[in-house]
Amino acid sequence: MTLLQIQNLDLSILGLKILSDVRFEVDRGEVVAVIGESGSGKSMTALAVMQLLPHGTDVNGSIRLDGEELLTKTEKQMCGVRGVDVGMVFQEPMTALNPVKTIGEQVAETVMIHTGASRAEALSVARETLSRVGLPEDRFPLTRYPHELSGGQRQRVVIAMAIALRPKLLIADEPTTALDVTTQAQIMALLKRLVDEDGMGLMLITHDLAVVADIADRIVIMKSGEVVEAGPAVQLFRSMQHPYSKALMAATSHHPVRKSPEVALHAVPVLEVRSVVREYALPRTSLFAKPGAFRAVDEVSLKIHKGENVGLVGESGCGKSTLTRAILALEGTQAGEIRVGGELVTTKAGASAAARRKMQVVFQDPYGSFNPRHKVRRLVTEPFYLMGREAPTGDALELRIAEALENVGLSSRDADKYIHEFSGGQRQRVAIARALITHPSLIILDEAVSALDVSIRAQILDLLADLSDRLDLSYLFISHDLSVVRAITDRVMVMKAGKIVETGETEAVFSNPQHEYTRQLLAATPDLEAALKRREIAAA
Amino acid sequence: MRAGGNASGPSRSLEPMAPYLLKRVISLVLSLLAASVVIFVVLQVVPGDPASYMLGMNAQPETVEALRQQMGLNDPIVWRYLSWVAGLTHGDFGVSYTYKVPTGELIAQRLWVSLPLALYALFLSTIIALPIGIISAAKRNSAADYGIMGVTQLGIAVPNFWFAMLLVLLFSITLRWFSAGGFPGWNAGFFVAMKALTLPAIALALPQASILARVMRSSLLDTLSEDYIRTARAKGLSRGQTLVRHAVRNAMIPVLTILGLQFSFLLAGAIIIENVFYLPGLGRLVFQGITQRDLIVVQSVVMLLVFAVILVTFLVDIAYAMVDPRLRGRA
Numbered sequence: 051m052t053l054l055q056i057q058n059l060d061l062s063i064l065g066l067k068i069l070s071d072v073r074f075e076v077d078r079g080e081v082v083a084v085i086g087e088s089g090s091g092k093s094m095t096a097l098a099v100m101q102l103l104p105h106g107t108d109v110n111g112s113i114r115l116d117g118e119e120l121l122t123k124t125e126k127q128m129c130g131v132r133g134v135d136v137g138m139v140f141q142e143p144m145t146a147l148n149p150v151k152t153i154g155e156q157v158a159e160t161v162m163i164h165t166g167a168s169r170a171e172a173l174s175v176a177r178e179t180l181s182r183v184g185l186p187e188d189r190f191p192l193t194r195y196p197h198e199l200s201g202g203q204r205q206r207v208v209i210a211m212a213i214a215l216r217p218k219l220l221i222a223d224e225p226t227t228a229l230d231v232t233t234q235a236q237i238m239a240l241l242k243r244l245v246d247e248d249g250m251g252l253m254l255i256t257h258d259l260a261v262v263a264d265i266a267d268r269i270v271i272m273k274s275g276e277v278v279e280a281g282p283a284v285q286l287f288r289s290m291q292h293p294y295s296k297a298l299m300a301a302t303s304h305h306p307v308r309k310s311p312e313v314a315l316h317a318v319p320v321l322e323v324r325s326v327v328r329e330y331a332l333p334r335t336s337l338f339a340k341p342g343a344f345r346a347v348d349e350v351s352l353k354i355h356k357g358e359n360v361g362l363v364g365e366s367g368c369g370k371s372t373l374t375r376a377i378l379a380l381e382g383t384q385a386g387e388i389r390v391g392g393e394l395v396t397t398k399a400g401a402s403a404a405a406r407r408k409m410q411v412v413f414q415d416p417y418g419s420f421n422p423r424h425k426v427r428r429l430v431t432e433p434f435y436l437m438g439r440e441a442p443t444g445d446a447l448e449l450r451i452a453e454a455l456e457n458v459g460l461s462s463r464d465a466d467k468y469i470h471e472f473s474g475g476q477r478q479r480v481a482i483a484r485a486l487i488t489h490p491s492l493i494i495l496d497e498a499v500s501a502l503d504v505s506i507r508a509q510i511l512d513l514l515a516d517l518s519d520r521l522d523l524s525y526l527f528i529s530h531d532l533s534v535v536r537a538i539t540d541r542v543m544v545m546k547a548g549k550i551v552e553t554g555e556t557e558a559v560f561s562n563p564q565h566e567y568t569r570q571l572l573a574a575t576p577d578l579e580a581a582l583k584r585r586e587i588a589a590a
Numbered sequence: 591m592r593a594g595g596n597a598s599g600p601s602r603s604l605e606p607m608a609p610y611l612l613k614r615v616i617s618l619v620l621s622l623l624a625a626s627v628v629i630f631v632v633l634q635v636v637p638g639d640p641a642s643y644m645l646g647m648n649a650q651p652e653t654v655e656a657l658r659q660q661m662g663l664n665d666p667i668v669w670r671y672l673s674w675v676a677g678l679t680h681g682d683f684g685v686s687y688t689y690k691v692p693t694g695e696l697i698a699q700r701l702w703v704s705l706p707l708a709l710y711a712l713f714l715s716t717i718i719a720l721p722i723g724i725i726s727a728a729k730r731n732s733a734a735d736y737g738i739m740g741v742t743q744l745g746i747a748v749p750n751f752w753f754a755m756l757l758v759l760l761f762s763i764t765l766r767w768f769s770a771g772g773f774p775g776w777n778a779g780f781f782v783a784m785k786a787l788t789l790p791a792i793a794l795a796l797p798q799a800s801i802l803a804r805v806m807r808s809s810l811l812d813t814l815s816e817d818y819i820r821t822a823r824a825k826g827l828s829r830g831q832t833l834v835r836h837a838v839r840n841a842m843i844p845v846l847t848i849l850g851l852q853f854s855f856l857l858a859g860a861i862i863i864e865n866v867f868y869l870p871g872l873g874r875l876v877f878q879g880i881t882q883r884d885l886i887v888v889q890s891v892v893m894l895l896v897f898a899v900i901l902v903t904f905l906v907d908i909a910y911a912m913v914d915p916r917l918r919g920r921a
Contacts, residue, residue: 149840
């Protein structure tokens with residue numbers, strides 16, 4: 051008997067159809083990857099298995115776990131299934147744990163509520179489970195609170211909570227999307243190990259084909275609430291039938307076409323960072339001791355020339371965001387200097403408007419970086435405050451707005467819309483339009499495509515490549531996603547612990563990394579082709 | 591509400607709080623000093639000559655001079671401030687000009703009415719507000735929720751002295767369960783005294799409970815949309831268990847803030863209710879002190895109230911750290 055059998059699953063929320071005729075199976079000891087973009091219904095399918103659906107949800111069809119129908123169970127019966135037969139791990143490790151309870155208590159709770167075990171017994175199960183997921187008690191006492199752990203460690207705690215009672219099925223909804231590549235690789239390895247040890251079924255939900263290429267036994271591809279294609283992993287990757295699957299596959303490894311830039315090496319660089327240091331004061335260890343300092347950016351120097359696209363990669367906490375903030379004059383520095391187009395970004399009088407207008411920035415979050423009460427017209431013209439009296443007005447202003455919007459593939463009519471009227475990808479286009487409007491020579495793209503679906507990401511990457519070619523723009527492209535950096539940049543810098551440890555032509559660095567850390571990063575980066583080859587060799 | 595995780599016991603959860611506590615204590619002492627300077631300057635220095643202010647315009651120069659001698663007003667200002675503060679530290683508030691008794695005794699008597707009244711009202715308000723706030727949030731958009739929200743709206747809108755008069759009409763005049771006012775003193779017995787404070791405490795608690803219930807509800811609703819609530823449900827906790835074990839404690843921070851503000855208000859702000867029920871409380875004392883220009887009484891009561899407010903703020907800060915471990919490490 052299959053472990054999880056989903057058949058003819060229809061689901062609608064307040065009359066709006068979310069899932070139609072979803073069907074797939076998960077067997078014991080099997081990893082089934084459910085892949086799709088946002089709105090494909092993959093998370094809703096998982097929540098339907100858990101019966102944790104929003105109010106006003108109407109479900110039809112059948113979800114059987116070990117032969118037992120879940121859809122007809124009462125809420126009370128389902129409480130006995132969740133945590134016991136099915137465990138679930140979510141995407142956001144930073145917020146998925148209760149901040150006011152210790153990790154030991156939270157893992158023990160799963161045991162206590164279901165088995166009626168005593169506190170001491172439950173804590174001993176918690177101790178054992180936490181050590182199984184790689185948090186041994188000698189280094190991670192049960193009395194730790196979530197805020198004392200890193201994102202990857204918190205995700206391990208969430209996994210421990212889900213597997214404490216050795217459920218038959220584990221559902222992991224984008225478990226590594228919010229994590230760094232090396233942490234991602236560790237969490238994936240952990241999940242795979244647990245599946246092998248316990249013979250659990252694992253339903254692994256993700257938007258990223260490459261992440262699951264190594265461990266998935268079977269793949270289910272979803273789009274707009276329907277399963278478009280399903281089959282054994284390697285076979286499905288090698289011979290995709292459905293056009294959507296093919297498009298998804300192509301978008302994952304999309305490489306925008308660029309003219310090779312004519313880099314003006316001898317002209318004044320667009321951006322020059324010279325021996326910049328940024329330190330933060332640490333809390334005093336005692337009342338009288340001098341507070342120590344943490345060097346977030348440690349003597350960093352770099353140059354970006356006109357028309358050049360440069361990537362900056364590194365894991366969270368490496369100092370890339372601090373460096374970005376220093377370049378944007380959002381933060382002071384303790385030593386060194388930063389020049390944009392030859393002008394100091396921060397002078398004695400504060401941030402220099404003249405330098406600032408030569409560079410603009412696009413952030414990750416296409417939802418959070420706009421004031422929802424302003425129209426696009428006002429949003430995209432915000433950078434003009436940097437120009438003071440030289441800012442265009444009247445017809446000249448209208449022309450600039452139209453030009454910026456048309457440059458990013460929107461129309462001048464969009465100027466009178468509000469931001470909620472746009473999709474995620476379009477919002478990121480508006481953000482790019484806002485960056486273009488002052489005709490900058492440098493745009494800083496801070497994780498600018500990280501929150502986008504792969505197909506949208508491919509379009510935005512094409513747009514960026516095209517803009518760079520047409521407008522002779524330079525980019526500083528900051529990302530934790532190495533495959534994207536590889537696709538769009540000419541040069542790449544690898545940052546670790548506040549220092550740039552390796553820099554060079556992108557292809558050279560990727561194909562022949564010199565620094566140990568770069569090698570680690572590359573090894574941890576999911577690579578679809580390489581994974582498939584490994585598996586084919588193993589199968590043969 | 592527990593102090594820290596009980597997996598660890600109190601010793602482990604309090605020890606990392608030491609730096610936090612130290613900073614809070616330093617801030618408590620500094621606030622008190624700053625407040626005492628401000629009160630002293632406003633009441634003793636700004637009016638010019640406190641003695642002639644207290645005696646009024648028609649006073650004889652000899653009388654004024656005698657009072658100046660008695661109050662030590664001929665000493666240098668800094669000396670006067672220091673001796674006032676020195677007196678405060680061992681309970682010497684000076685002698686009331688109108689009552690001719692040590693202000694300390696006067697305040698102590700009144701405090702024995704006001705403090706129990708404030709605590710009583712706070713207790714009533716908390717035990718009413720927290721459960722109905724929680725029910726309201728748990729049954730969001732139900733008839734119970736709408737009903738509770740409507741009643742609390744009314745509770746905020748109705749002036750408490752008017753509500754107090756209604757209580758007197760119903761319970762004292764019609765039903766004759768409670769006396770309409772006055773305070774028999776604690777010597778008459780604990781329950782007799784508490785009975786006399788019951789109607790005033792209810793009148794004081796109603797608007798406070800209404801506000802607190804609404805804060806509890808909205809804070810809990812925010813908490814219920816957090817990710818860790820979904821995690822708890824995925825572990826197999828029922829809605830009720832999730833609410834009790836995970837949501838309520840996380841929702842307490844705004845509730846504690848409001849509780850702290852309300853206690854300070856109840857201690858000093860009960861003046862109208864004290865008048866409605868003829869209670870000899872602090873509010874009436876300060877009111878009489880002001881009308882009789884008894885600066886010594888006013889200054890002492892104000893200092894006491896400031897001390898109470900700062901102390902309550904300190905206690906609320908400690909409660910924050912007990913509720914939320916993230917606050918313990920920093921200050």
